[in-house]
Amino acid sequence: MLEFIHIKPIYRAAKGDEHDMENHPYAPAEIEPYWQAEWREKEAFKVPNDIETLKTKPKFYVLGMFPYTSGAGLHVGHAKNYVPTDVFANFRRMQGYHVMHPMGWDAFGLPTERTAVRENEHPAHITKRNTETFQQQIQRIGFSYDWSRKIDTSVPEYYRWTQWIFLRLYEKGLAYLADVPVNWCPALGTVLSNEEVKDGKYVETGDPVERRLMRQWMLKITAYADQLLEDLDLLDWPEGLKEMQRHWIGKSEGADITFKIKDSDKAFTVFTTRPDTLFGATYCVLAPEHPLVSEITHPDAASAVGAYVKEAINKSDLQRTDLATEKTGVFTGASAINPCNNTPIPIWVADYVLMTYGTGAIMAVPGHDARDHEFASAFGIPILEVIKGGDQPIEEAPFEGDGVCVNSGFLNGLQVAEAKAKMIAWLEGEGKGSRQVQYRLRDWLFSRQRYWGEPFPLVHLEDGTIVQLLDEELPVELPPIDAYKPTEDGQPPLARAGSEWLNVTLPDGRAATRETNIMPQWAGSCWYYLRFLDAHNTEAPFDTELERYWMPVDSYMGGAEHAVLHLLYARFWHKVLYDCGLVSTREPFQGLLNQGTILAESYQDARGKYYYPNEAEQKGDKFVAKASGVPLQTQIEKMSKSRFNVINSDDVIDNYGADTLRLYLLFIGPVTASTPWQDAGVEGVYRFLQRVWRLVIDEDSGELGEKLTDAPGTTESELWRELHKTIKQVTEDTESIDKMNTAISQMMIFVNTATQTKTLPKEALKIFLHLLSPYAPHIAQELWHRLGETGFIAHAQWPTHDESVLTSATVTIIAQVNGKLRNRLQLPADATDKEIEEAALADERVQRFIEGKPVRKVIVVPNRLINIVV
């Protein structure tokens, strides 16, 4: 099916086949399953759970974001995430750390439920099958996970504690019911969080989403907005990612200002980040949903306003606020009084103002805000200049920059920043407004009208009171109903679970009904990194002492698509747990890296239909479909099932082995870079591993190579120097995580050098195998074993380089004339600047370019170069 399958399969040494006995090539299909079984049976990577044993060594927690176990199975994109984390875990283990490196399954959620509906099979069955497939596929790659800690978010042993943590949030008043405008997806029959909706569509499926007012569970993440923002400074995350979180939280400082309505005792409050421009406010706008709209609208305008509001409410936020769309609005007939100069200004209703942001009302300053300017221009509202500094007349374009206040009474002559402070002080003094901080972050919509998720540990009494269940009553198990499909009316599937599940009698005898919503997909992943620390605890989510030892996660790696959602939600829960005294760190993930995506070539015809690579055929420099001859376009895109360009990790392992897959994924580029998959490149690293094999094993005899000696490593001084260079570079590059590609380059250079030496000291070879082991653990272990060592090389001590081996007696000095390279000089390493200068001036090639011209300046960079300026 895929291109590389055409390449001949790896040679499998035929066991017991007399004719083939003389041939002993590198055979990953033999050695990899063998050592994987050994690691499993001897529990090579099991981490002790006993705190006293743990305390004998420092800890390191390496975590790759656990996968959502969809039916598509594992592809090389997943491996691009897990290979670098595994290399790093191996590296730290060899450096003498207790390494936490676990794996588990994010198993609740919509995609599985959709498959269940489509294939008419229970989500629990599908999940079981999917997780088994994932585990099998992941295990073939030879990762050093402690499998005894495996978790599955969809089993009661796990979600019992998700419910338990929810109760802690509930007790703290952080979970509440509210009638909120929600993103209702008719196709899915559920509400979605803001984060799951983009451009009016569900991000996963593209199904349209509409606005509805519904009673929902909310989590008060906004209560932690400031902490979530400030504590970003404590983290070793990529700056860009922190910036995205900051932006998502969207803190803006400004003022609430109260506007009285003319000829009325009513008033409304606006939030603005530009109180300095209050003198320039020439109208106000209420959001269509604003409660005051119906009260203040003049009877003459009532029908127009009513119609406008009705239409606006169904639009998405994006449609409403997009700068590119034409502004619409309608005048209410009422006026507000500008509090700074008592001028009446008209009140409009317009959908570019959102009820969910700020107060749902704005003061409009068309002179200094792009949207207001556009709106005022369209409706002929006056535009006033109150900040001087634009290079176009204020009627032509708004000026949003910094400048000096004009036409602004007591603010005239002040800079924007001073004017803001003075205006806020004035408003506060007059009782007309106050300093205010506003966030873009909204509370988290936490309930779903679906089946495949955690039930809430809450019950409703007849009088409407909500009662939380006792910790001992957990878990509230998901009832095994068959009718889990969504209904038209938004009634959750759990409402059909039957009275046995629905009806509860409380310990005090009162009758109650269970909450029938479920938690969203993100719930389980909000705390899974804590459960790994104590995965089988039946008394608590995790042991406090173990938590104190292991947390925080030192190195977390995952896709950039989780830069805001998962990472923000998990940080929020963690902070709540911290405030409950349940965890010891303010932040869960100290270090974090986003691995790049794997791209692959895809083939598409003019109609947009995708073709598998083997359905395409090259004709000249164009591609056509084999069957129909239709011309095809090729492009490098992100790997995905729908683009027919997925490379399955199993196929690569079948053809080349897991070590090749691991090495290739790292060799194609930096871990954080997105790079295209190239079948030919896989061959390259496969050849490298074969060279490593032949370095140790004589393919004809199957014995150790004749070149190998027991002599000290230093007998081959060139090799010995290259080895120490390799130790140094592999150590540094592995430490960086991102530059594992150049670590592999250096190992290749070492192997090329070693192939050319007359003898090969086993000592040097064994040291090299240590370096290779985190990257290609199977071949390293096998050769380690063949060299007569017992035990696992994965448990051996990481080597350190000797700087004195690296320094040589002579160095190459670059001789430049006027900045251009003219010759390379071999000089003693300890040559003085003067000696270097003399040597350079004496050099024939250098002299040719000086041509007797006077030397104006000489720059010497020690051990590097000399530049003679003439």
Added chain:
RNA sequence: GGUCGAGUGGUGGAAUCGGUAGACACAACGGACUUAAAAUCCGUCGCCCGUAAAAAGGUGUGAGGGUUCAAGUCCCUCCUCGACCA
């Protein structure tokens, strides 16, 4: 529209604090080995100009300008692509 990031050979990518551009691979080409092929080993490999072949030289990191003894790297302007946000 905004913010951030990135543009280096035929390809993936190296290049520390500004100090040898193109490491390591892939592909291609040439050679050795072979009855032959595969595999393996050796060699060439930015462009231009040169040459029997070399040597020597020029030029070159998206475009243009600047700073510097020295720029892929720093600064300014622009172009293109990507990510995120609106």
